[in-house]
Amino acid sequence: MADGTPGIFASLPPVRDVVAGTPAALDALLREATTPFVFRGLTAHWPLVQAGQRSSREARDHIAGFARPVPFAVSVGQSQSGGRLFYDDAHGMNFQTLSAKLPDIFARIDANEGVDGAPSIYLASIDMLQFFAGLHEANHVDLGDRAPLASIWMGTPTRIAAHNDVPHNLACVAVGQRRFTLFPRDQFRNLYLGPVDNTPAGRAVSMVDFHDPDFAAHPRFREALDHAQVAELDAGDALFIPAMWWHHVEALAPFNVLVNYWWRDAPRWLGQAQDALNHAMLAIRDLPDDEKVHWRAMFDHYVFDNGAEVTAHIPEPARGVLAPLTPDTAGKLRAFLLRALSR
Structure with missing residues (x-):
């Protein structure tokens, strides 16, 4: 990992590692798993992963070469926020959501790389098929008969509050490093969830600052930590997050890219x-x-x-x-x- 392991993360047990030598073996693991697992090196062969191993600039060039000439939504955080994209003191958001072409966004990342206190720049959940022509085909995991939504997440160092997602999630680190802190579904009461109708990204999030937890204000968070696991991922590694498991996500390198796949076991025509x-x-x-x-x-x-x-x-x-x-x-x-x- 590029950084140290601060505070609460140092003592948490790691998510289990698995090995699957074929797409069929991975498919079986995904069908049977009820808890998270890490698959080391699953995407190490991707051209994007290999470009990122050479330099973050080369990774951005690889991605930009497939980008469609359309505006991308990008979140720009406040300077000195430590990359935490969260609420501000007035319970608005401490970041702005803007729209720009991808080369312009990458140019700003280039200019800010290595600058202390630079604002966070974060492109979240970008549909790979809608916004790129050929990027998914060049860099993807064979998930058999599933029809997942493939998304790409790119940006500078960020901290995303613990939340959950309804679908299953296979999260693949393509560039940089990420740390996931995971909790079973039933820990929602101990995570002190915020509003459901005013959220940073559509899902209720934990109000606990994982880098500086206030146990006086959030005493049950100690119980949540008793059930937590941590996954430290490098480029090429993948993490399976079962449906509705809670996860706090940190992007740790100067430039980070994650590709994830969401799918549900339930029929598409069921309601939410x-x-x-x-x-x-x-x-x-x-x-x-x-x-x-x-x-x-x-x-x-x-x-x-x-x-x-x-x-x-x-x-x-x-x-x-x-x-x-x-x-x-x-x-x-x-x-x-x-x-x-x-x-």
Whole structure:
């Protein structure tokens, strides 16, 4: 790793390493894994990884050679922020989101490289197929019959607060170094999550500063650390993050590139659980307590338990959305909800 290992990270157990010699072996690992794992050297053969081993400038030239001539969204952090892209004191964001062509963004990174206190420059979750012609084809992992979203993340040193993502994630370090600190799904209460409707990047994030945790304000964070693992990755290494595992991400080198793949095991036509949670806040959370008890029982009956007694008394052709969903019935339910929400 390019830097030292500060504070809390030094004592955390490492994520387990695995070996898979073929795409089929990797596929089997991805299907079976319920906890994170690190695959060392998975992408060491990529031209992008090899360019980055020579210099960060050569890595940027490799990427820029595939870029489409369109504006890219880029986050520019405050000087002296230490790369932490987070809330400011007024609970806005401590970074600006701007739009520029990739050569102009890279020119600014060139100018700032090695400058102490320079603002962070971060391109997050850029769709590789939409914004590049041929970059994905030249640098990709064979994921078999999955149809993942392939994204690229580029920039100067950054710290991204702990958050989770709904899909599974294979995160491949192409240039630089990254540190991931990971927590199981059930640790959300101990991570002190912030707002769900005002977030740095669309997901609720931990309010704990991992480089300077305030245990007086966040005492349960000690419990979270008892369940944490850390993955220190160099260029060519990959990390599998199971769906909804929490992860704090640090890019540690002067220039860093990560390519990640997101995919869900659930059918694409299913709805998003986060949307249901948001709607429950609107429709249920502020009801009288006795009504909330009723709705909790209804959710258990129809959603979480969903036993045979829900439909046994209804003729099979008449069960509608109470039967296992299909693309057709899911579409009808979505249309019904859209009509209801538009009233």
